[in-house]
Amino acid sequence: MLLLFAIVPAGRAQKNHEVCQNCHEDKLNDYKAHKHFASGFSCDACHGESEQHAGSNAAIAPDRVSRGHEIPELCGSCHGDAQKQYAASKHAALVLAKAGTKAPECATCHGHHRPRTAAHTLAQCQKCHAKLSEAHPKMESDTQCWTCHSPHTLKIASP
Ligand code: HEC
Ligand code: HEC
Ligand code: HEC
Ligand code: HEC
Ligand code: HEC
Ligand code: HEC
Numbered sequence: 001m002l003l004l005f006a007i008v009p010a011g012r013a014q015k016n017h018e019v020c021q022n023c024h025e026d027k028l029n030d031y032k033a034h035k036h037f038a039s040g041f042s043c044d045a046c047h048g049e050s051e052q053h054a055g056s057n058a059a060i061a062p063d064r065v066s067r068g069h070e071i072p073e074l075c076g077s078c079h080g081d082a083q084k085q086y087a088a089s090k091h092a093a094l095v096l097a098k099a100g101t102k103a104p105e106c107a108t109c110h111g112h113h114r115p116r117t118a119a120h121t122l123a124q125c126q127k128c129h130a131k132l133s134e135a136h137p138k139m140e141s142d143t144q145c146w147t148c149h150s151p152h153t154l155k156i157a158s159p
Helices: 016-021 025-031 051-055 068-076 080-087 090-096 106-110 118-128
Strands: none
Touching (some): 016 025, 068 080, 068 090
């Protein structure tokens, strides 16, 4: 279920990105393929209006730049269920504690702007989990890690 707190005001939908386009066309092109764009959210949904940033040729920082440990809260403002599940995982424990160990936040798996394919996300898992224990079930070629593990809690999914 999605909790939608950010309502796009009528008549303003998808205007913010036109301000960003001049300097970040690559990001906009990536973003246009995402359901977020189709749902009417522009860059300001995650970066704030950032008018001063745009008007100052980046001398002033964007209104909102999220560090890794802040991203679950950013995404969770609309994806509350996913955030709650993720918060119970070992991944979250490491990320939220700003531990030295590299662990994934939402965007490590889902990307920032361009939507990820399952193959791309699987490659992320395998990059960090190159070696699983001897006892770990062997992977079939047509399975993904989340055939068995819930991708957010990491628990073995009940059938
Ligand atoms: C006049 C050019 C210009 C405009 C317009 C512009 N930006 Fe930027 N922006 C930059 C430059 C230059 C950087 C630094 C290099 C980079 O990360 O691409 C930057 C960096 C950023 C960053 C990364 C900041 C960081 O600390 O990592 C974000 C996020 C961002 N811009 C968002 C936006 C958004 C959203 C808009 C539209 C409201 C926008 N920008 C409009 C030039 C611009
Ligand atoms: C769903 C949330 C979301 C939306 C919508 C979004 N971004 Fe981002 N973006 C992020 C996150 C998270 C990062 C990484 C941390 C940060 O800079 O906030 C990021 C990073 C960036 C960066 C820094 C370079 C990089 O890739 O790390 C730029 C530039 C940027 N975004 C521009 C934009 C522009 C332009 C738009 C609209 C076309 C946009 N973003 C829409 C979440 C978003
Ligand atoms: C302003 C609200 C909002 C924010 C912030 C937001 N999302 Fe979304 N997200 C949505 C909506 C609405 C959809 C579309 C739901 C649908 O059509 O099924 C969506 C869809 C998705 C999907 C499914 C895409 C697909 O192709 O099926 C993923 C994954 C996702 N968001 C991840 C994220 C991540 C990661 C972040 C943070 C970087 C984030 N979202 C931030 C509202 C948001
Ligand atoms: C370790 C990688 C990973 C992390 C971290 C992660 N996700 Fe996901 N997420 C996935 C995968 C894989 C799927 C697809 C599951 C499937 O297809 O059955 C998914 C599915 C989703 C979906 C669409 C289906 C649903 O459950 O509604 C949304 C929205 C989403 N994630 C949001 C988030 C948010 C928000 C965060 C951070 C709080 C997050 N994810 C963290 C891997 C991840
Ligand atoms: C950026 C690196 C990184 C990525 C990407 C990543 N993980 Fe992890 N993962 C970790 C770390 C670090 C731990 C904690 C290891 C420990 O405590 O021994 C962990 C722990 C786990 C655990 C054990 C959880 C537990 O409770 O013991 C599972 C299962 C897991 N990850 C599955 C996945 C899956 C599935 C994906 C992809 C959807 C993924 N990971 C992506 C770094 C990563
Ligand atoms: C066929 C089901 C299945 C698949 C597919 C699967 N796992 Fe597991 N995994 C398990 C089971 C069962 C355990 C035993 C621990 C448990 O009950 O949580 C486990 C345990 C783990 C652990 C804990 C430590 C260890 O090495 O045993 C990690 C980390 C892990 N899996 C990561 C992954 C990653 C990453 C992938 C994808 C490359 C993956 N798993 C695919 C079933 C699976």
